[in-house]
Amino acid sequence: MDDELDGKQGVQSLEIGMSILKAMVAGHRSMMLKDIAAAAGMSPPKVHRYLVSLIRAGLVEQDPLTSRYDIGQFALRIGLVAIDRLDRIRLGVAAISDLRDQLNQTVALAVWADRGPVIVRWERPRRPITVNVVTGVHLHLLNSAGGRVFGAFMPKAKIDPLLADELKTLTLPDAIRTRARAEAMLDEVRRTGIATISEGYFAEGVEAAAAPVFNFKGEISMALVVVGVQGTLDMGLDGPLIADLRHAATDLSARLGYAGGTAAVSPSGQ
Structure with missing residues (x-):
């Protein structure tokens, strides 16, 4: 409870998920699981668990034909909103x-x-x-x-x-x-x-x-x-x-x- 009230504390799992997204953005292309894991500095099984949640949230999508992962529609909407509000x-x-x-x-x-x-x-x-x-x-x-x-x-x-x-x-x-x-x-x-x-x-x-x-x-x-x-x-x-x-x-x-x-x-x- 104290951690939730303390503004200096964060949600570690969310930060890990964001680091995976950052690795995908830096890749400038759709990526295989092993490449995302290497870029994020994590094991493929760990990255896969996070990708499942990110897909459910619309932040990541997977091509069923190639099994490659890419940025999802909701992530794209976030980016477009940020650009629209940029002065x-x-x-x-x-x-x-x-x-x-x-x-x-x-x-x-x-x-x-x-x-x-x-x-x-x-x-x-x-x-x-x-x-x-x-x-x-x-x-x-x-x-x-x-x-x-x-x-x-x-x-x-x-x-x-x-x-x-x-x-x-x-x-x-x-x-x-x-x-x-x-x-x-x-x-x-x-x-x-x-x-x-x-x-x-x-x-x-x-x-x-x-x-x-x-x-x-x-x-x-x-x-x-x-x-x-x-x-x-x-x-x-x-x-x-x-x-x-x-x-x-x-x-x-x-x-x-x-x-x-x-x-x-x-x-x-x-």
């Missing part, structure tokens, strides 16, 4: 606030709009000299860190017309002035999962770094952007600022249901 902007605003506190730098949140990426929120650091970001400003793909992240990970059908227009109309540094050089830069963003820009930023005297945030479908949903006075940010990919930025983006992606663990290295929709 990505609210989570993004909390993430940039935490990152601002961690780095003491200006941090912004960008999302994709009709005409490309747009800043929807930013957080000011606690330092005497800061870079202000205008909420609602649209970002070009080639001369902003947030734009480069979207340019790297959005479907090519959406990106190609914008890239062609920017190459014609923007004053760009030699390193990205041609289509081939611009594509090479975006390939590097895809490879590293990070976009940095100092020379050629659309605002003079400013530099920035950005990381993509992915949703449960593996599609880019947002970008976290760190902005500072040119020459003040540690832009090294192995440096602490990029590590903190990458970690924040990875955590936020996980909260949005992305199962990749780290930033994806290939664009979606190609």
Whole structure:
């Protein structure tokens, strides 16, 4: 009775059942009993007993032809309800606030709009000299860190017309002035999962770094952007600022249901 009243106590059998479900989710496919047992670190007979109860609850189903187990209809309904109730902007605003506190730098949140990426929120650091970001400003793909992240990970059908227009109309540094050089830069963003820009930023005297945030479908949903006075940010990919930025983006992606663990290295929709 005391255990039931004590909020710190849990139901061990339920926790074991959930660990079996987690192993099945991590498998990304229907699984045989022995594979589930190996992934969960339990014996097959023990896992089988739990699977019987999970099937009765609708959380697991078994294919009678192959004997493989998979996620059940009720588990899928739970996931759909969770996604429907998810407020990505609210989570993004909390993430940039935490990152601002961690780095003491200006941090912004960008999302994709009709005409490309747009800043929807930013957080000011606690330092005497800061870079202000205008909420609602649209970002070009080639001369902003947030734009480069979207340019790297959005479907090519959406990106190609914008890239062609920017190459014609923007004053760009030699390193990205041609289509081939611009594509090479975006390939590097895809490879590293990070976009940095100092020379050629659309605002003079400013530099920035950005990381993509992915949703449960593996599609880019947002970008976290760190902005500072040119020459003040540690832009090294192995440096602490990029590590903190990458970690924040990875955590936020996980909260949005992305199962990749780290930033994806290939664009979606190609």
